[in-house]
Amino acid sequence: MDKITVDGVLLTPLKKIHHPKGDVFHGMKKSDAGFSGFGEAYFSTIHNRDTKPWKKHLEMTLNFVIPMGEIRFVIYDDREDSITKNSFFDITLGDNNYQRITIPPGVWVAFNGVGKTYNLLLNLASIEHDPNEIERKENVSDIAYSW
Template sequence: MGTRLIEGIQITPLKVIPGELGDIYHAFKRSDEGFEGFGEAYFSNVKTGTIKGWKKHSRMILNLVVPVGAIKFVLFDDREGSPTQGMYNEFVHSLENYNRLTVPQGVWMAFQGVGNGQNMLLNIASIPHDPQESENQPLEAIQYEW
């Protein structure tokens, strides 16, 4: 990949199986590396140019796939004692770059719709949504040039 990944981040190439009547896009199997349990799955739509974030989870592991459009993910590690503390990672995921992004607990994330038209992500979360286990900050709280 070339870029050093923040500790705990995984990028998993996903299979696309071409079919005469339509293609199949894999997302996640419980036998895949990074599977830590299933809590819920949801889709999030991101309008082109719109930025959502910053957010970090204290218990939830995110498994993000972009089946529609293109989304730029920006991650920031401020975890005390992490070997990658202070590091940023950037990824653009789409059908042309079809991967699963696994984000561990404690890593800040923001994302932006960068495709034309609809941009959608699928999160296969390790636990059900719990507003008590996440923290939000305004975009200007973490230094990043959007």
């Protein structure tokens, strides 16, 4: 198991159930650790070698699941009162590491497409999208990290 280096981040192994007519990919149950309510679910894609720059939700808990492809996530903790302040957590999830990552409010996240074909992300968000509760960095280089 990957050593989590940012307080509040959770990794939850998920099941893939093979069926000859189509597989089942588990995502989340309300009894799971990391579930903190339901606001919305949405899918997002990212192309191979592209990076979506840093964003920080102030209220929303993110629950990312990668059912297709592979996506590398980097999380940065700049919370003043955090025991892991100034720490990074770097993990690739997807076909070869099927887990859900739960990201609490108040930490930065950026990600890039690693899979060579289709990289699909599902977010099971705790609240509905609200553009007023997000901070963004325009460039991935705005937070110093060696990608």
